[in-house]
């Protein structure tokens with residue numbers, strides 16, 4: 001073993017040689033001397049396990065390729081296992097076996113971490129080894145380590161991220177080139193930013209897994225992907241995007257992790273955090289730093305009690321950018337092994353999920369009504385009945401109909417939903433169109 005300050009190289013076993021695995025292997029093989037010079041650790045590629053070992057692979061010596069991943073994770077000559085297979089199984093079994101065999105594990109697998117992060121962290125803690133996953137959220141962007149280490153003492157209030165490049169590309173094209181959703185999606189697919197089946201991205205599953213991981217790290221609590229309500233971007237229309245632009249806002253798909261302790265509990269350090277973790281499209285003022293994140297780029301915006309506002313920005317995907325984040329974790333794990341230092345095991349508590357109906361933010365709504373006297377009063381009455389206060393209203397004539405576009409002041413989500421139900425029941429309301437949360441403006445900061 002490479003423990004206890006030995007200058008023997010740290011031997012790395014890689015599971016998977018796809019987009020990320022192959023890029024990591026190229027970094028390990030082509031820049032070994034540079035990595036050693038920059039970091040002081042010598043990394044040696046021990047083996048690469050793949051699904052189909054017969055497949056020709058450029059840049060990976062054939063003698064390092066194996067089809068036996070199980071043997072690799074149990075090999076006493078391997079110090080660090082890097083899991084880049086993806087999905088729940090066999091990745092989960094391989095990671096558990098590696099941890100049980102006392103190996104540090106590095107993974108980029110958001111799906112596995114969002115489903116089994118608490119169990120895997122406990123296994124790593126029991127074994128006294130590292131489980132590191134910087135690349136699992138926002139690819140190349142360092143966000144896990146800053147949250148876990150640099151902001152370890154910070155009382156983080158909220159983390160908001162654009163963590164899915166596919167949906168950000170589509171929304172950017174809809175905003176800037178006035179494209180319909182289907183056309184923007186087709187372009188994303190043509191350029192390789194979206195899968196043929198785009199549902200993991202456009203329905204918010206991918207962002208929800210990342211939101212669960214961000215919340216777990218930011219608030220040191222267990223959040224499972226099933227705890228994360230999600231709304232994707234398929235119902236965002238060009239009309240909403242155009243109104244948002246007129247009003248000075250940009251529509252983004254956000255992963256939001258927020259700490260919302262009830263009054264009086266914040267002083268109790270041992271109280272389990274009350275959190276809201278969710279994924280939904282939202283309108284952000286054009287002046288908000290996240291509004292400027294265009295195309296397939298990602299960014300994570302952190303609001304802390306003492307640190308104030310921070311943003312980390314960069315490439316959220318791609319083989320080489322993601323491999324760079326993985327490599328950083330491998331170097332970290334190697335340092336810990338060489339120092340013989342016990343792995344850091346951040347304390348985690350169970351999370352208390354804040355009721356969605358009690359969430360508070362401003363809202364954008366657009367409704368089509370018949371254009372006749374008294375309609376505005378009827379509509380305003382419904383808002384008033386549910387205690388939702390209107391911040392601004394714009395009316396556009398459309399023949400016999402009118403479109404009313406509202407921005408509300410900050411309101412309880414449950415009250416806004418009740419208002420929408422009430423509006424749908426009015427015979428003067430033809431259609432309730434776009435409904436979007438408004439975050440990041442002066443009422444929300």
Ligand SMILES: NC(=O)c1ccc[n+]([C@@H]2O[C@H](COP(=O)([O-])OP(=O)(O)OC[C@H]3O[C@@H](n4cnc5c(N)ncnc54)[C@H](OP(=O)(O)O)[C@@H]3O)[C@@H](O)[C@H]2O)c1
Pocket residue numbers: 015016017018019020021049050051052053055069083084085086087090108109110111135136139316317318319322
């Ligand atoms: N791609 C990105 O930009 C990106 C960004 C952030 C995070 N990630 C995460 O990184 C991980 C890897 O993604 P990827 O895009 O590199 O995936 P990928 O291109 O689909 O590669 C998967 C690799 O796993 C191998 N594999 C499949 N079954 C295996 C098994 N039973 N044992 C050993 N190897 C097996 C495959 O072997 P064959 O080559 O023989 O098929 C392939 O080399 C995923 O968790 C993903 O979510 C990816």
